[in-house]
Amino acid sequence: MSPALSFFILLLAFSKADALYGHYLGRCQFSSYDGHDAVYLEQMYFNKILELQYNSTLGKVVGYTMEGKKAADILNKNARYIHHQQWKLQFCSRAVPRIHSGGLLTPVEPSVWVRSVKDAGSKHPGMLACSVYNFYPKQIRVTWLREGKEMSSEVMSTDEMPNGNWLYQVHTFLEYIPRPGEKISCKVEHASLVEPQLYEWEPTSDSGMNKIIVGTAGLLLGLVFSVGGLMYYKKRTHERDLVPTTECEVQTDERGSHTCRQSPTMMIRRDMKRSLLIILILNACCVFSQTAHDALYLVGCFENGTTEVQFELDSEEVFYVNFKREEVVYTMPKFVVEDPTQILEIHHLYRNAARAKSLCPVAATFIKAEEKNPPEERDPPESILYPAVGLQLGDENTLICFVNHFYPPDIRVSWTKNGDPVSEGVSLSRYFLNKDQTFHQFSTLTFTPSEGDVYSCTVEHLALARPLTRIWDVLFGYIVGHCQFTSSDDLVYLAQVYFNKKLMGEYNSTVGKYTGYTEKASEIADGLNKNPKMLKQEKKNYEECKTFIPFILDLYSKTAVEPSVSLSSFKAVDSKHPSTLICSAYKFFPKQIRVTWLRNGKEVTSDVTSTEEMPNGGWLYQIHTVLEYTPRLGETITCKVEHASLMEPLLYEWEPMPESQRNKIAVGTAGLLLGLVIFVGGLIYYKKNSSGRTLVPTG
Structure with a gap:
């Protein structure tokens, strides 16, 4: 039996009655390029509590609990164990240059998209989003510059979110008040970039802005895509490591020490199941001068005799062992390493995994005898649903269900599309260890977005009273703010929330409260109505809407365009009348217009059909009204047009x-x-x- 497994079983003998889930971490910490300053740590956790630790600097084991101290005393007297720890330190030092030269840390340059979005709840009229996609490694720094100066206030950001294929995405938002001629840029710093990249925001031209102001007068708060699930989703224990962009350079000081900015780290860790499960995790964490990298080797032992072995780098899977086929399966993308066998096969991966598998039943048998089914530590999962890249209707994409902070590692993930179960195109990763000793996992669904489709990801776990479901639809849902008025004295303000074209709820200034139109929306509305801050904000929106009315009325009166009108006669094949007249009004603005028929001065309501006001695409409109009639001798037929551009209604008489x-x-x-x-x-x-x-007669 190996010293590591002996160590693990020995500690179990001293563990508390409720300590069933435990894991073993081997950390290799260093900042040099050649590993000469490496420090090796070996740690034992039970129920997420550090029990004891071996430190190569001290050269001994230190216990942090009563059971841990007892185990530490025994291990410090075991010469074979101490010698084996010294060998691990040497192995860690030798592995550092190989990690660099093998290309396991090859960076991938991000793609960046800067755009304008609307936020109904913002106190500023403008909001910009800088979305950064498909980069590796995870560490990145995204900032906003305004006239070259970094912005720190009115900025919100998501964490770096995994796509599940070694690539990540992050989104940063800036609320601002536009100023004429100013320059706003999104600055991206990443290991793949030789120098920081600036992506300048190009606003709409002034004439375009004027059109937008008029065109959105009835929608003052605009259209908002639901980015809330991405904005403020913060992992409870994860802290971002912001890294300035430089390339990896080896530097040597006066003492001959070497340093490098890029830092692979090594760890080893894994996966547990419920009840009588042991996870043997060898976690080598190699910390460089600025960025920490984790290389993890995981051995998971299950009660039913199943064993799982996998290796990860920075929580990304490199390979796993398929014992049925007796082979090592490499899962890392080719952009990292084209042929990983050239780097890793020399370590006899399958042979070592088979040896670890043979030790699992020994540990499981010992646990059954000593622990007697103790209760389990349980943490419920969190989940979030998001696409891998920016959404384009009709283009294939990947939907990611990221499940985080759960313990023990035993969950079930299922997908639906429009309420029907989906299995095609679904993948599920293995479990990954967090710094707080909980786990995370992600499931992906390959799909082609179409308008109106609704997808859901449901997670089941021991710590959940009921399944946790996240819903994502192609329209994302939107908020519409209506400012309805005919004068400054009859204003009605509405804020409405839609999902898949269905009105979920609204705020109405007339009644002064929120109203929900579904069961869940009603619960949310009740909560909002009890929130004075939200109601106060809606009243502010009402007052802000009111300030726009004089400007809008003045703008409409000055920019109104008079329609051109024509009358013509045509024969309708299926008409019950012998004659048909059509009155067409072209090229008018604004849209609102009234076209009616008069017969001998009296308005005609029967046998009249009209089109809607049809846009020409250049802010101008047209409309057509048809009258079916039977001619009478000496009668007068007139088309009456009423529009904001006309001082009084105009009459256009039909002359046969x-x-x-x-x-x-x-x-x-x-x-x-x-x-x-x-x-x-x-x-x-x-x-x-x-x-x-x-x-x-002639003759």
Whole structure:
């Protein structure tokens, strides 16, 4: 039996009655490029509590609990154990250069997207989002610059969120009040970049802004995509390690010590199940001068005899062992290392994993006899749902369900699409250890987003009273703010929340409270109505809306465009009337217009059909109104147009035949009659002359 496993079982003998889940960590800490200053630590945890630790600097084991101190005394007297720890320190030192030269820490440059978004609850009229996708390693620094100066206030950021394929994403938001001609940039610093990259925000032109102001007058608070699940999701124990961008350079001081900015670290760790489960984790943590990297070797022993072995680097899986096929399966992407076997196969991975597997039943048998099914430590999971890259309808994407901070590592994840279970395109990672000794895991779903689709990720765990479900829809949901008025005295302010085109709830200034239209929305509305701060904010929104009214009314009155109107007649094949008239109004602004038919001065309501106001795409509109009728002799038919551009309604009378055409017909008729008169006169004259003549035969 190996000293490490003996150590683990020995500690179990001294463990408390409720200590079942434990793990073993081997840490290799160093800051040099060649590993000459490495310090090796070996730690034992039970129920997330550090029991004891070996420190190569001290050269002995230190206990931190009563049981741990007893075990430490025994181990410090074991010469074989102490010798084996010294060997591990040497192994760690030799591994450091290989990690660098093997390319296991090859950085991947991020893609960046800077855009403008709307936030109904913001006290500022503008909000910018800087989204950084598909970068590795995890450490990154994203900041906002305004006229070249870094912004620290009014800035919100998410943590670096894993995509599940060694790549990460992060999102940073800036609330601001626009100033003419100012320059706002998103600055990104990452190990893949030779120098920081600046991504400048290019706002809409002034003319475009004027159009937006008018076009969104009825939607003062704008359209908001739900970024809340990404904004303020903070892992409870994780702290961001912001790293300035430089390339890895070896530096030598006067004493011959070497330092390097990039820092692979080594750890070894793993996965536990519930009841009578032992996890043997060898965790080598190699800490460089600025960035800590963790390399983890995990051996998981289960009650039913199953053993799982895997290796991770910075919580990303490098390989796992498939004992059924008797092979090592490499799962790291090719952008990290094209052929990882060249680096790792020399360590006899499968042989060592098989040896660890043979020791698992020994440990499990010992636990059964000594622990007698103690109660388990339980922590409920948190979860968040987000796409791997920016959403584009019709383009294949990946939806990530990130499950975090749960203990023990035994969860079930399921997916649905529009309420139906989904299994195709679903993947589930192994468990990964957090710094607080809880675990995280992520499940992914490959999908092609279409408007209206709704996806859900459901997590089941021992610590949950009921399954935890997160819902994500392609529309994300949105908030619409309505400022409805005809004058400054009749303002009504509405803030409405929609998901998948369904109104979930709203605030109405007339009643002065929130109202929910679903069971869950009603619960949220009740909570908001008890929150004075939220109600006060809505009243501020009402007052702010009110200040826009004079500006909007003045703007509309000055920019109104008069319509051009035409009347025409056509024959409708299936009409019950012999005649049909159409009144068309073109190129008018604003959109609101009223077109009616008058017959002998009286408005006609029957046999009238109209189109909606149809946009031309350049702020101008057109509308068409049709009247079916039976002509009456001497009647007057008129199209009446009312619009903001007109001082008074205009009447356009239908003339069955234009005057010019009538004149032409009159002239033609007169010419025809004159020709007929001359023809008849000539004919009569001819007849008279013919009847008075005597015909004499020639001969």
